[in-house]
Amino acid sequence: MTKRAILLANLGSPDAPTTPAVRRYLNQFLMDPYVIQLPWLLRRMIVSLFVLPSRPKASAEAYQSVWTAEGSPLIALSEKLKDALKTQVTHPVEMAMRYGNPSIEQQLLKITADKSIEEVLYIPLYPHYADSTVTTSIEEARRVISKHQLDIKLRIIPPFYDQPEYIKALVTSAQPYLEQEYDHIIFSYHGLPESHITKLDPSGTHCLKQDNCCQGSHPAHQTCYRHQVMRTTQCFALQAGLATDRYSVAFQSRLGRAKWLGPNTEDTLRELAEQGAKHVMVLCPAFVTDCLETLEEIAIRGEEVFKEAGGEKLTLIPCMNDHPAWVNVLAGWCEH
Numbered sequence: 001m002t003k004r005a006i007l008l009a010n011l012g013s014p015d016a017p018t019t020p021a022v023r024r025y026l027n028q029f030l031m032d033p034y035v036i037q038l039p040w041l042l043r044r045m046i047v048s049l050f051v052l053p054s055r056p057k058a059s060a061e062a063y064q065s066v067w068t069a070e071g072s073p074l075i076a077l078s079e080k081l082k083d084a085l086k087t088q089v090t091h092p093v094e095m096a097m098r099y100g101n102p103s104i105e106q107q108l109l110k111i112t113a114d115k116s117i118e119e120v121l122y123i124p125l126y127p128h129y130a131d132s133t134v135t136t137s138i139e140e141a142r143r144v145i146s147k148h149q150l151d152i153k154l155r156i157i158p159p160f161y162d163q164p165e166y167i168k169a170l171v172t173s174a175q176p177y178l179e180q181e182y183d184h185i186i187f188s189y190h191g192l193p194e195s196h197i198t199k200l201d202p203s204g205t206h207c208l209k210q211d212n213c214c215q216g217s218h219p220a221h222q223t224c225y226r227h228q229v230m231r232t233t234q235c236f237a238l239q240a241g242l243a244t245d246r247y248s249v250a251f252q253s254r255l256g257r258a259k260w261l262g263p264n265t266e267d268t269l270r271e272l273a274e275q276g277a278k279h280v281m282v283l284c285p286a287f288v289t290d291c292l293e294t295l296e297e298i299a300i301r302g303e304e305v306f307k308e309a310g311g312e313k314l315t316l317i318p319c320m321n322d323h324p325a326w327v328n329v330l331a332g333w334c335e336h
C-alpha cells in the first residue's frame with residue numbers, strides 16, 4: 001500500500017501583530033502574481049507606494065484586536081484542526097501556510113524526511129476556486145517539490161464547494177445558530193476582483209456578462225468563484241431549509257481600486273438595518289477556519305456598521321474550525 005502523508009494548507013498570518021511583521025507578511029502576500037495579477041514592476045510599485053506605507057499599521061491594529069495567547073487565530077485554529085484530524089487518521093498530518101509560517105516548504109521537507117512517504121495528499125482549505133488561493137498554494141507546493149527534487153506524488157483535493165459531505169458538515173456546525181430567532185442571514189464570502197473571474201472564462205463570453213450567468217451549468221464554472229459560492233449558498237439553504245427571503249449573498253474584504261464582486265457586505269448590513277432588521281447573522285463559508293476576516297472584519301467592524309445604522313445584534317456564525325463533523329469529512333478524504 002502507498003505510504004501517504006496529509007498536508008493541510010491555508011493562507012497564513014503575520015508572525016506577530018506588529019507593524020514590521022505585518023509589513024513583511026503583506027509584502028510576501030501581495031507580491032504574489034496570483035494575488036495582484038499585474039506585471040512585476042507595476043505590482044511592485046502599487047504594493048510599495050499604495051499598500052506598504054499605511055496598511056501594515058492599520059492591519060497590525062486589527063490583528064491585535066483578535067490575537068490570542070496561542071498567536072494568530074487562523075494559525076492556532078488550523079493547529080487544532082490538524083491535531084483533531086491526527087486522532088482520526090492513520091497517516092502523518094501536517095499543516096502549512098501559503099504566506100508566513102509554517103511554510104509549505106518547511107512542512108513538505110518535514111514530511112519527506114521520512115523516506116518511506118510516497119504520496120502527499122494536499123488539501124488546500126478553500127471550498128471555492130480562486131487563483132489567489134487554490135492555484136498559488138498548488139504552484140508553491142510544486143515549486144518546492146521541484147526545487148528539492150522530492151520523490152513524492154502530490155495528490156490534490158479540489159475545491160469542495162458543493163460536495164454533499166462538506167455542505168452537511170457546514171449545516172451541522174451552524175445548526176445551533178440557525179435555531180435562534182433572527183431576521184436575516186448574510187452569506188458573506190471573501191471578495192475577488194471581477195477580472196480574476198473573467199480572465200479564467202474559457203469562452204470569454206460567459207462570466208459576469210449577464211446577472212444570472214452563475215446559474216445553471218457552464219464549462220466556465222469549474223473555475224468561477226462566483227458560481228461556486230452561489231452553489232454553496234443554494235446547497236446550504238436547501239439542506240438547512242432556509243426560506244429564500246431570509247438570506248442573501250454578499251462579498252467582504254475588498255482591497256484597492258479595481259472592480260470587485262458585489263454586493264459589499266458592509267453595504268448589505270447597512271441596508272438591512274435601514275430596512276428594520278434587528279438581528280442579523282453572518283456565515284462566512286469561504287473560510288473553513290476563523291481568521292482576521294471573520295473575527296475582526298465581521299464580528300467587530302461589521303457589528304459597528306450594523307448598529308450605527310439601527311441594527312441591534314450581529315451574530316457571527318463560527319467557521320467549522322475543528323468541529324467533529326468537519327474533522328470527519330477530512331478524515332474520510334484522507335483514507336480514500
Ligand SMILES: C=CC1=C(C)c2cc3[nH]c(cc4nc(cc5[nH]c(cc1n2)c(C)c5CCC(=O)O)C(CCC(=O)O)=C4C)c(C)c3C=C
Nearest residue numbers: 011012013035059074130132133190255286287291292293
Ligand atoms: C477565502 C479565500 C480568500 C480569497 C479568495 C482571498 C483573496 C484575496 N485577499 C486579498 C487581500 C488580503 N486578504 C487578507 C486576509 C485574508 N484573506 C483570506 C482568504 C482569502 N483571500 C484569509 C483567510 C485572510 C486572513 C488572514 C489572517 O491572518 O487571519 C489580507 C490581510 C489582512 C489585511 O490587511 O486586510 C489582505 C491584504 C486579495 C488582494 C485577494 C484577491 C485578489
Ligand SMILES: [Fe+2]
Nearest residue numbers: 011190253293
Ligand atoms: Fe484575502
Ligand SMILES: [Fe+2]
Nearest residue numbers: 213214224227
Ligand atoms: Fe458565472
